Amino acid sequence: MGEFKLKLASFISLISVLCVGIFLPSPDHLQASEEKPEAIVVPVAILGEVSEIRRKILQNTLNEAISSKFRIVPQDRFEKAQEEAFQELDYEECTEDQCIMLIQEMLQVEHLFQLEVIAEGKMIQLSLKLATLYEKKNKTDLCENCTTRQLVDRLRQLTLSLLAEVDTSDMEVVYQPLEVEKKETAIPQKIEPKVEPPESVSRQQEDAGVEGVRDDSLAGESTKKTPEKEETDTFIEEPEAKPEIESTDQSNNFRIRVLSGSYSGSGTDVSNLSYAFHWYGVGLGMSNLKYKLTSSGNSYELTGQTYDLSYTSGDRWSWTLAYGTVASGSGTISSSSNKYETSKVTGSTFSGLVGIGWGSIEGLAGYQNFSLTYEGFKNQSGVTLSKPFSGSVGLFMLGIGVSF
Secondary structure, eight states, rough: HHHHHHHHHHHHHHHHHHHHHHHHHHHHHHHHOOOOEEEEEEEEEEESSOHHHHHHHHHHHHHHTTTTSSSOOHHHHHHHHHHHHHHOOTTHHHHHHHHHHHHHHHHHEEEEEEEEEEEEEEEEEEEEEESSSEEEEEEEEEEEEEOHHHHHHHHHHHHHHHTTTTTTTOOOOOOOOOHHHHHHHHHHHHHHHHHHHHHHHHHHHHHOOHHHHHHHHOOOOOOOEEEEHHHHHHHHHHHHHHHHHHHHHHHHHHEEEEOOOEEEETTEEEEEEEEEEEEEEEEEEEEEEEEEEEEEEEEOOOOOEEEEEEEEEEEEEEEEEEEEEEEEEEEEEEESSSSSEEEEEEEEEEEEEEEEEEETTEEEEEEEEEEEEEEEOOOTTTOOSSSEEEEEEEEEEEEEEEEE
């Protein structure tokens, strides 16, 4: 009987131990039930005169109150995500809301808490903000002449009031910080150098026994010959075009021209010498006319100097138009008994030229016409002729020019 009681007692103890093992929660289950979602707590922002010690006390109070419902993201993880957000966003895009959203996405954390302490004189305002991916909440408290302990109590009440509105029952465990980007960027870097070796191996397998000589000679010839052909082609084309443009421009810039023409016959002797300087097509010059005529026993000796303005166009073949007015001159009418003289001369001249160039030298040919009027002829006795003398004469002109 005693042995039976002993076996019964051991059996009952075994059953009790098994029941305790079955119905007690496992350590993993306890750990899972105690897990909390993660939350970001931004360092306290200060606006106004608040001491660093008071700010630190308020920061610790905020962390303690939030840790009752959330696991706070470590400060080093937050600062690392903050730096990456600043680098990814441009300066204009990096607003407060944009940066907060990007940091939450990087850390895969839905809740972010931020406390602002605004101080002005004896008034202090506590503003606690909660930002999620879907909404924003804000609670404030105003305190006048508050000590640090009073601020701590008000902040704890403010935080607990805000946490009471947050439902974390359906939230899952927070994701760990992503390092996938670093692994993905490393993959394509490893693929690129692997492309070249198979090509060289396949070439070596095509011709057995000529591995080093074949690869070196082909690589050297193919890479050296093609650039030489391209360089010679481009080198030949460019120098040919530039000297031609420069030479034509220089030949058109400055010209010096000298022309002369004469006529003699039947009592008339006419000659002219003209010279001009041309600058970018516009020319200034002077013509000197000498005219001698014998008619009805009278001898006429007339001279005239004109200032000429001209315009030239063209390069190898050129054309020029010129117009001039009389600047000075003299006239003499002589007979067997009297001699009349005057220096009053008016009139104009018109000319047209054609030129052909050979390098910097050009040949010129054209026609020039003078229309002159002489008046106020007087003799030594003071007798004045009332009738002026007018005449028109034209000459074919030949000349030479130099351009530079």
